[in-house]
Amino acid sequence: SILVTGASGQIGSELVAKLQDVYGEDNVVATDIRKSPDAAQQSAGPFEILDVTDGKRMFEIAKQYDVDTVIHLAALLSARAEENPQLAWNLNMTGLVNGLEVARQLDCQFFTPSSIAAFGPSTPKSGTPQDTLQRPNTIYGVTKVSGELLCDYYHSKFGVDTRGVRFPGLISYVTPPGGGTTDYAVEIYYHAVQYGNYTSFIGKGTYMDMMYMPDALDAIVQLMEADGDKLVHRNAFNITAMSVAPEDIESAIQELMPGFAVSYAVDPVRQAIADSWPSSIDSSCAEMEWGFRPRYDLGEMTKDMLLKLHRKLQVKTS
Numbered sequence: 001s002i003l004v005t006g007a008s009g010q011i012g013s014e015l016v017a018k019l020q021d022v023y024g025e026d027n028v029v030a031t032d033i034r035k036s037p038d039a040a041q042q043s044a045g046p047f048e049i050l051d052v053t054d055g056k057r058m059f060e061i062a063k064q065y066d067v068d069t070v071i072h073l074a075a076l077l078s079a080r081a082e083e084n085p086q087l088a089w090n091l092n093m094t095g096l097v098n099g100l101e102v103a104r105q106l107d108c109q110f111f112t113p114s115s116i117a118a119f120g121p122s123t124p125k126s127g128t129p130q131d132t133l134q135r136p137n138t139i140y141g142v143t144k145v146s147g148e149l150l151c152d153y154y155h156s157k158f159g160v161d162t163r164g165v166r167f168p169g170l171i172s173y174v175t176p177p178g179g180g181t182t183d184y185a186v187e188i189y190y191h192a193v194q195y196g197n198y199t200s201f202i203g204k205g206t207y208m209d210m211m212y213m214p215d216a217l218d219a220i221v222q223l224m225e226a227d228g229d230k231l232v233h234r235n236a237f238n239i240t241a242m243s244v245a246p247e248d249i250e251s252a253i254q255e256l257m258p259g260f261a262v263s264y265a266v267d268p269v270r271q272a273i274a275d276s277w278p279s280s281i282d283s284s285c286a287e288m289e290w291g292f293r294p295r296y297d298l299g300e301m302t303k304d305m306l307l308k309l310h311r312k313l314q315v316k317t318s
């Protein structure tokens with residue numbers, strides 16, 4: 001079965017449901033430090049409380065459910081990590097080492113996401129290549145680069161089948177993200193539906209890579225099912241669906257809600273994090289090595305987000 005850590009998070013809560021569809025409800029063990037109401041609705045399959053810094057408990061759960069695949073998502077995201085770097089290092093890295101050790105000892109396939117945050121101010125900013133300079137200056141980015149290196153090490157040293165992607169900002173309507181820098185691109189849709197306007201904490205003209213959650217979930221399953229012999233890279237593949245700035249999302253929303261407007265109240269902390277990241281990354285290795293191809297562009301994502309949020313927030317379509 002598949003063990004998912006961070007199952008109540010932004011990616012986890014939707015990935016568990018998808019994996020249950022693909023592999024069967026009882027073959028997905030959702031775990032998180034607490035059970036969130038959404039996850040409860042979402043996953044009918046097994047759920048276990050797990051603090052990923054408790055390696056012994058993680059091993060016990062993996063043994064109990066005869067786990068052969070570990071999908072490790074539990075982590076502190078960029079903005080929250082900057083508020084407490086020591087906690088972020090401990091949680092992100094201890095959790096990862098524990099996950100890798102379970103995979104090594106129980107011969108599991110292993111997935112954990114990296115991020116565009118694994119790049120820093122000295123990285124080429126546009127068309128960022130798969131293999132390039134990675135000197136992030138956020139603690140989140142430091143844990144992501146360290147994680148990439150550790151996962152490649154476990155593959156070369158111990159033969160663990162580790163795989164990962166560098167996610168861009170992920171946009172979804174099911175479970176709001178917590179503590180990220182790209183979260184403005186999720187909040188903007190919620191505010192459009194609820195208030196008809198949005199004050200962005202990221203400034204005009206700040207380009208970052210983004211992706212709609214359905215494409216992110218498909219990418220995880222596609223990479224994990226790819227022929228390992230064809231993978232030149234492993235940890236972690238650049239993937240992206242679009243490079244957008246707040247005003248691009250504003251225009252896409254205005255297509256459907258003409259009265260919508262964005263104003264700006266830049267948060268210097270999260271703006272500095274965003275400025276240290278690439279404006280657009282190159283995903284050609286993922287396309288070539290395992291057929292990565294996103295389905296949603298900005299227009300299609302915006303249409304679906306607004307439709308689903310109107311339903312979720314029970315707001316009458318204007």
Ligand code: VAH
Nearest residue numbers: 077078115168180181182
């Ligand atoms: C964050 N959403 O903002 C996450 C992600 C690329 C961004 O790592 O921290």
